[in-house]
């Protein structure tokens with residue numbers, strides 16, 4: 001089943017403007033050198049029109065409960081080991 005809108009309105013962060021905004025996400029597929037084909041949600045910044053990545057809330061770190069794993073640039077794609 002093809003789902004073009006795979007999220008509701010979600011938050012994005014513009015690193016240029018240092019701004020967090022909500023937008024309708026666009027699914028973007030890209031090639032990660034470690035994990036291969038990945039997809040992520042992007043949106044255009046309302047101020048500078050730059051393509052921005054999804055805002056990931058900082059997670060509290062649990063000390064040494066999990067081994068450090070490499071992930072793709074967003075850490076949220078289907079190929080990331082942390083999502084399994």
Ligand SMILES: [Zn+2]
Nearest residue numbers: 014017045048
């Ligand atoms: Zn911006």
